[in-house]
Amino acid sequence: MPYKPQAEPSPSPYRADVKITGLGEKIGDPVKPAQFPKHILRFRNDRWGQTIGLADLGEEDWLDHFGGFAPLPGNLNPPLALRYHGHQFRNYNPEIGDGRGFLFAQMRDHENRLMDLATKGSGTTPWSRSGDGRLTLKGGVREILATEMLEALGVDTSKTFALVETGEALERNDEPSPTRSAVMTRLSHSHIRFGTFQRIAAEQNEDLMHALIDYCLTHFFGGAKTDNPATEMFQHVANKAAQLAASYMTAGFVHGVLNTDNINITGESFDYGPWRFTPYWEPGFTAAYFDHEGLYCFARQPEALHWNLAQLASALRLVCDSDPLVATLEGFPRSYGEAFTEHFCWRLGLESEGFDKDKPLVVAAEQALSQKTVTIDQFFFDWGHGTIADRKGYETEEFKSFTMEMSQRKRARKSKHVYWQADTPCSLHIEEVESIWDAIAQDDNWQPLTSKIEAIRTMGQALRDL
Template sequence: MPPSPAYRHEARVFDLGPDFADAVQAADFPRAVLRFRNDRAAADVGLEGLSDAEWIAAFGRFAPLPGQPGPLAMRYHGHQFRQYNPDLGDGRGFLAAQMRETPRAQATSDRVGSDSAPGRLLDLGTKGSGQTPWSRGGDGRLTLKGGMREVLAAAMLEAQGVPTSRAFSLIETGEALERGDEPSPTRSAVLVRLSHSHIRFGTFQRAAYLGRADQIETLIEHVRTLYHPTVAAGDAPGLLRAVVEASARLTARWIAAGFVHGVLNTDNLNVTGESFDYGPWRFLPEYDPAFTAAYFDQTGLYAFARQPEAVFWNLTQLAGCLKLVAGAEPLTDALNSFGPAYIRELRAAFLMRLGVLSLGEAADQRLVDATLALLREGGEALRWEPLFFDWFGGFASSARALSGPRARLYQGEAFDVFRFALMEHEPDRIERLEHPMFAAREPEEMLIEEVETIWAAIDAADDWGPFQAKLARLEAARTAWGFTA
């Protein structure tokens, strides 16, 4: 399995010592049928040259990549819907490998954390790879539909400029799974995702639950060195502030994307502010603050408009863990930076999605408020994603928007306020409007009806054509928007 010369293995998780993970083995699956490989992501870590057979050996059979010592199931705790659970951990996944971002990827990236000289440390983590000591009686498997859904969610979010893990590989594994929340038996798969860190808020919670200040200090140094290198050694409040800033950015990008994660538990947020582990996600059809993704979220705890509140609550749990090694006042100051950071990042995210430049805090906020007011007034007729598509590039897109399928919606008082606020802002990289995508009448969306249609073709006829076609269109959209996370 000869990777490219750009492949740079670096299994830094072992720096933490034996208290944070357990060595495990992948399940022995009856089949391994490659359904998706992300060669663009693979090129970022020097693995794009693997043949399909080598790919299946690495990500379906989990033969160790060069220099990688073998899979580890990470230990962590977490609040699940605000109820503490000390029996968590990687129950159907593991950390398969760690490697440095290639120089080519580093040169074209301005993501959070990419300023470290060696390139970002990236993880390959699995979902559905078999049972671990933390499976709690579960089968350790993943449905093929769940894997397909994560591939689509990650591709859409990346196109929209949201900091996200990337689906790296999806391999069908030939087992018939019984599930209580979807028709069974159903097909199985193993997913591999490429992400920036597997250190979760819940990793700190476990150490705090055990009263291990020494483990908290170990985690602080590990996270500071690898993911937030501008933080001084031993500076727990400084690290918290860095995580707060990254989390505020992530949350603002979710809102601008009209995305609802669905399960914002403390084990589903990590220290780099990168979105991952997509289960019952949804994208907004239209503006609805109370829109929820998970059928089991009966109280709307993780509804669309409550996501900033949920992330802040989770950050307070992280801050509580750090009290074992730092004073309450500086931690509180760091924690309270979330509100201003979120508002600042929300303005930037809306301007990014509208393709216009900042004019200053007051003017930028007017545009955010006017955009939300127009979406609110538009109701079901004005879907979330098409508004940003129609008016991308600001007033330079007025002719396109006013002759498009939603022209009749662009009138009235709310629209006049929006148009005036938009006119104040200059286009950002106006040449992007020359991309063929903007000649289309409709944007790429990811509403649940389309996802179900894509799955139906796979389920009924093993037809992967609609899935592949959707991914191709999302890749074109990513190029057209030109966003960076």
């Protein structure tokens, strides 16, 4: 089945629908948002705001809700800091939860999906430990760029919904300080993490585990279809994780911190810290300076998600047998392989013909890209639209093998979008990210960020047209 990216968002009225409270008081803790000295609107995502009926809010109302966190009509009051545990670099940590954010609101979108609005940098919670509960402005800018780029490249990701500068000076050990502060709101189909289930399993709370499984099946996966809901949900989650891993790889993206508390039950990428896009097909490329062993390097991301699924399966054993969970885990490599070839063919502008038929083409492409004669972005730009002309970098024997494989495939369709008329693709490597931030930090110049978002969205439209 060929991969299809998420459709262009469309308008919908505001429809509050708070479901999380039905899980009881042990799912999260009521919290008060921080009071900030300033509210300066730096980014609002009206493109996705229209899908939940909020795009028409005036700036004053926008700041009131997403800087001061006045409750939205009929919604959570107060917000909830969600509870969870998690494996962090494969070390189990029972002392975590929403430490600088909370679930702010729930509503239905244009596809009638239950959506969450949650925060980052909105103040301390019972799970803050020694943290200040704040977000740097740079961190918010980086998350805007990550989510916009990933969405354009066909990755199912949370959407950066709002970024408000808050006027505080923050001290950080890993960047020049003091640095500017912000609060961010993200839109996602869910904020239930693998670590949410791990906490419930650790507490041996079977009733809450059953309730959470039912919540996930009902609101994210179309309801239970069998008499074994835990294994049914796990199969859905495993399929989504395979798609996520595949889309990371074809995007050339490295998340950096794929801990179980950073993995969403719906397979949406979220919670961006030290992310990067690797310029070349470099298996050992890492995003986090503290990932000394390369645990979450580019090529090991599918392995990381598979390992995380095993931890979720372990938690689900509280309420179900092991055998069907193990069977799903054993099927993950095949599911990932199928998803990877589907995503790869989509970026090449080809219809997937199935894993077994697509695999020789994809293997040839990986071998050619591994020579690092051309960047990942340039490769998909050139071959995805069939305009390699006299480009340099394709003279190797490996690319000759790939060319032979491509000659046997029929291009499904060819877009006439203006994006393909350029000489170079839209990309987002670390140097440009730092340049965009430097313009803000040094001159309060937001135009490079605005221009980049526009360029990314243009690319996204061109890719949807393929």
